[in-house]
Amino acid sequence: MASELPWDPKTRTLRRDLAEGMMNPACKQALELALGLGQKEGAQVTAITMGPPMAEEILREAIAMGAHRGLLITDPALAGSDTYATSFTLARAIEIFCPDFDLILTGCHTTDSETAQVGPQLAEELGIASAAYVDEVTVEGGTARLRRVSDGFLETLEIDLPCLVTVNTTNRSPRYVPLSGLEDAFGEVNILSVGVADLGIDPALVGADGSPTRIVDVTAPRSGKENVVLTGAPKKIVEELLERFESRISGLIRQDIRKSDAR
Amino acid sequence: MPAQRPEIWVFGDYRNYFQNRVTLQLLSRATDLAEKRGALVCATVFGWDTGEWVGEYIAHGARKVYLVEDRRLGRYSCDLYVGLMERLARRYRPEIILVGATSFGREFAPRVAKRLKTGLTADCVGLDIDENGLLVQTAPAFGGNLLTRIVTPQKRPQMATVRPGVFREIPHDHGATGEIVRIDFPEDMPPDRVRLVSSERTLPVPRHLGNAEIVVCGGRGMGSKGRFRNLYELARLLGGEVGATRPAVYARWADEDALVGQADKHIRPKVLFSFGISGAIQHTAGIVDAGFIIAVNKNPKAAMMKMADVAIVADAHQVCLALIKEFKKRLRA
16 A cells, blocks of 8 residues: 555646556455466467556466466557557557467456446447456356356356456455566567557547546545543433434444334 | 447345345445445346236335346346347446446356456456446455455446345345336347256255354353353354353363364454453454454453444343343344
């Protein structure tokens, strides 16, 4: 967790460079799943990230885990991209560098902003079907079979490839990284670094300019609680508590505590 | 044919209790926003045999319901619902679309936003209208350590998702009336690309202290085993669980299972009642994620009292009894 406010008031963007430096846990689960499927199906796994140049470390980690290659999308013009602009950029990169993809796996959300939007929006950009918050993926022939728990339903779904799946954070045991993998990752690695020009993207369509949403400001919520102090006879205090915090407590315990004569 | 009056749409997510609730909560907030904006509160309902929900949404604030009813919509389908919402929004041009942040809503809303080429803010904890008539969306970032205020200045509609429980629904009004706009299922709608092979309800997660939303915690200040037992009565009334500090467990007032603390159970209730607990760090480390805290202690300077939202300076046992009595009167479950 970043210790200072990762907010740049000049550019009105969150400074993700301060908060990054580790692979997002949900994305790690997605990679885990991809590597398992890759081994089983004899498929190539490409790890893709968009971020500041230091995000290359994450691709090295992915390669150490077993990914075949990495694609880093980095460009100052991308700073301040919201999920709309981010998914647009990722889609253009995938169209150029992975045109024959069968399956895209993403984490279901990131730990910094938790929007959970980039995966589904990337699927829309690419015009492919998708499913979110998936726990298990198997591939048979040209079809992905998925299992997920969604809003109290255990669902089994089928989608024809190519498709996109966002992967839940539920535990897949982390992969053992072999020494040879580490050597591979820190030697000459197959990581391609591309910018906006390489993707043929008009810079006006990405970054803060290309983002429909705009951050007005960022604040640290009041950490100190109000700390209301009540004194007096127990019966009086309890009445005061329930009157003053009636709606709050009703909401929290999901039961109406209004006095019957008040209705 | 865009509507003459700006419209605020709430996506009718009716599948089960919490989805239904979040829709009602959004209708309530939309009603406040509509007043500021001079707008009309509308709900969308996609499904089959949905009369119940249409009536429910009107009773909770919707003045207009856009209804697409067709056998093909009998099962929740993200693909079809996204396509329908896209078409409806293009035709009627709502100014705002609000969606509950259920698993379904979190997949549905981003895709709708993308198709409509507009912005979306996830998991808003606040929604307001500013002096320019823009929807100001307050959302947590970095695990809730920061709050960001976000607007969508140019693109329309402005879209936001909101978690269940953030807003309070307005009471059911049987007398409320609303217009129902029936729309035929478009025959040129592309087929669902996702095949639902099977769907079954999952068993509810068994309730225990670690995941309880309501916890009543007691410490040495309860005075005796007999008095401590009243905490179970209070917890039962509220539908909560009982936790205890180390001294209370050592005195055998409560089982080891109930022990809350740094090296023991960590609890994250939405509301915590704390009785006769001074607040040693070994205990408070286990309750850092508690929401609303009501603490009772004779000593106003106790650490537990300082970290409470409401600190009641009184005898824990007496307040416990008074609370039981008062809740018995007020709760009619």
